[in-house]
Amino acid sequence: MKTYYSLKQITDDLREGNVSCKKLVEHYLFTIKNKAHLNAFLEVYDKEALDRAQEIDHKIAQGKQGRLAGMVIGLKDVLCYQDHRLQAGSKILDGFVSQFTATAVQRLIDEDAIIIGRQNCDEFAMGSSNENSAFGPVLNDADTTRVPGGSSGGSAVAVQAGMCLASIGSDTGGSVRQPAAFCGIIGLKPTYSRISRYGLIAYASSFDTIGILATSIEDTALLLEIMSGKDDFDSTVSHTEVPPYSQKLSISNKLKVAYIRETIDSEGIQESIRNGILKKIDFLKSEGHQVEAVDLPLLDYLLPTYYILITAESSSNLSRYDGVKYGFRSPQSNTLEHMYKYTRTQGFGEEVKRRIMLGTFVLSASYYDAYYTKAQKVRRIIKEKTDELLAMYDFVILPTTPSTAFRIGEHTANPLEMYLADLFTVQANVVGIPAISIPNGYDENGLPIGLQVMTNYFGEERLLAFSKYLMEN
Amino acid sequence: MQADRETLRKIAHLARLEFNPDSEKEMLDSVNEILTWVEKLNEIDTTHVEPLTHMSEEVNVMREDIAKPPLPHDRALLNAPKKDADYFRVPKVIE
Numbered sequence: 001m002k003t004y005y006s007l008k009q010i011t012d013d014l015r016e017g018n019v020s021c022k023k024l025v026e027h028y029l030f031t032i033k034n035k036a037h038l039n040a041f042l043e044v045y046d047k048e049a050l051d052r053a054q055e056i057d058h059k060i061a062q063g064k065q066g067r068l069a070g071m072v073i074g075l076k077d078v079l080c081y082q083d084h085r086l087q088a089g090s091k092i093l094d095g096f097v098s099q100f101t102a103t104a105v106q107r108l109i110d111e112d113a114i115i116i117g118r119q120n121c122d123e124f125a126m127g128s129s130n131e132n133s134a135f136g137p138v139l140n141d142a143d144t145t146r147v148p149g150g151s152s153g154g155s156a157v158a159v160q161a162g163m164c165l166a167s168i169g170s171d172t173g174g175s176v177r178q179p180a181a182f183c184g185i186i187g188l189k190p191t192y193s194r195i196s197r198y199g200l201i202a203y204a205s206s207f208d209t210i211g212i213l214a215t216s217i218e219d220t221a222l223l224l225e226i227m228s229g230k231d232d233f234d235s236t237v238s239h240t241e242v243p244p245y246s247q248k249l250s251i252s253n254k255l256k257v258a259y260i261r262e263t264i265d266s267e268g269i270q271e272s273i274r275n276g277i278l279k280k281i282d283f284l285k286s287e288g289h290q291v292e293a294v295d296l297p298l299l300d301y302l303l304p305t306y307y308i309l310i311t312a313e314s315s316s317n318l319s320r321y322d323g324v325k326y327g328f329r330s331p332q333s334n335t336l337e338h339m340y341k342y343t344r345t346q347g348f349g350e351e352v353k354r355r356i357m358l359g360t361f362v363l364s365a366s367y368y369d370a371y372y373t374k375a376q377k378v379r380r381i382i383k384e385k386t387d388e389l390l391a392m393y394d395f396v397i398l399p400t401t402p403s404t405a406f407r408i409g410e411h412t413a414n415p416l417e418m419y420l421a422d423l424f425t426v427q428a429n430v431v432g433i434p435a436i437s438i439p440n441g442y443d444e445n446g447l448p449i450g451l452q453v454m455t456n457y458f459g460e461e462r463l464l465a466f467s468k469y470l471m472e473n
Numbered sequence: 474m475q476a477d478r479e480t481l482r483k484i485a486h487l488a489r490l491e492f493n494p495d496s497e498k499e500m501l502d503s504v505n506e507i508l509t510w511v512e513k514l515n516e517i518d519t520t521h522v523e524p525l526t527h528m529s530e531e532v533n534v535m536r537e538d539i540a541k542p543p544l545p546h547d548r549a550l551l552n553a554p555k556k557d558a559d560y561f562r563v564p565k566v567i568e
Contacts, residue, residue, distance in 0.1 A: 345492075
């Protein structure tokens with residue numbers, strides 16, 4: 001079967017009778033099996049997906065199908081799907097079965113998307129290489145000695161390797177954009193609060209967003225349009241109107257674009273990534289857009305701010321995993337305290353424990369002001385500076401990552417080295433603005449390069465239109 | 474600020490985690506390395522800055538107080554490692 005890169009291609013073939021949903025699902029199931037060594041899926045819903053495909057083929061025959069008929073989607077192992085297992089890549093949720101379906105997922109199903117399986121990720125979405133999963137690392141299909149990025153590594157590889165058309169992941173500090181860059185696909189992190197998080201396993205609640213991994217801007221826009229908007233089950237979700245993103249993907253006016261000098265001048269950035277972004281800058285200038293370098297002296301403070309706040313929030317969010325209500329309980333639970341301690345000690349992986357420890361430390365009475373409050377203050381400064389920048393420019397462009405996909409095991413010895421992989425992606429989460437990573441060529445080893453675009457709050461419509469323009473030129 | 478073993482043990486207890494002597498040393502070293510790194514924030518003057526505590530622009534959303542079906546009892550207990558017909562079971566707390 002031919003490889004599809006957008007729902008439109010599929011819809012056209014469905015209409016012409018060249019393909020059916022059943023054939024599509026069979027094709028994806030074959031690819032999943034064929035590429036099982038990549039370790040992208042934790043569970044495949046083969047029979048269920050085939051049944052669903054037949055049901056949707058029937059709807060298509062009657063002309064009653066939803067807007068996502070023909071789209072086969074994978075879910076990162078952090079999204080609830082009723083009566084399906086879920087464990088956030090962690091041993092501590094061994095055997096957990098979702099009691100309800102996440103709002104975002106339900107909206108996809110209501111539009112006739114087919115859910116094909118549950119995808120590997122870093123434990124509780126904590127990681128930048130997918131090496132922190134209790135189910136082993138995911139391999140990058142461009143080079144299987146390299147990581148796919150993280151934490152939505154399985155979700156990115158599934159799309160990269162053609163195991164599904166799109167994946168739904170989560171982005172707390174770059175977990176959708178960074179793996180998208182490493183795997184040569186599109187990764188969108190919407191504005192904070194754009195998509196309901198009901199049914200998303202909580203990591204750092206003032207940062208967490210559901211995100212989209214896909215191969216076309218049109219699909220990304222349509223999925224965003226369908227998942228976004230108010231929800232009775234999430235009091236933090238935005239009531240801002242959801243525009244028909246997929247209908248407005250062209251730009252007509254001249255734009256003001258900024259690039260951050262520090263992200264390009266930095267010695268740590270790979271030459272081919274720098275050249276890739278400079279080429280885009282030249283293109284934009286040649287098209288008559290105004291492109292200017294701006295300084296962001298706060299760049300070095302982004303990651304420290306991010307790590308203080310996310311460890312604090314995650315130590316609180318992960319206190320619910322105690323062996324009482326669900327998942328793993330240590331066999332050595334002879335007293336209540338032992339049950340808590342042994343369950344958590346045996347159930348969590350190293351990186352998760354490290355973040356819980358750091359978070360508990362920065363929230364403890366003696367250090368709260370020095371670390372936690374300090375980081376909240378710096379967060380305000382970063383937000384204000386970013387707001388000022390986005391009041392002057394339509395977009396900010398920057399590399400998604402300082403390097404292309406690194407080797408498996410390359411950064412596992414030192415957590416700080418690993419944290420630097422998120423250097424360019426955390427700003428959007430610290431501030432809450434939307435950001436996207438789009439493919440921008442390959443490096444000298446044939447590894448994909450990502451280009452990141454950020455824009456102002458709820459500016460997804462222009463962000464997607466601009467991304468499409470950049471990808472087509 | 475450098476955390477010592479005693480602080481680490483205190484924090485571990487608060488987080489209901491436990492470390493054996495080997496993993497304790499490793500955790501202490503990496504926690505201290507990260508703490509030193511985040512202290513970079515002290516270079517920024519935040520004297521007159523209010524902490525940013527809410528990221529959403531949304532204000533309270535009110536609705537009618539109508540009872541809706543909650544998660545059914547059996548579903549809530551579905552994943553419990555130990556349960557009876559009505560409750561989650563844990564090791565005995567009161568002698």
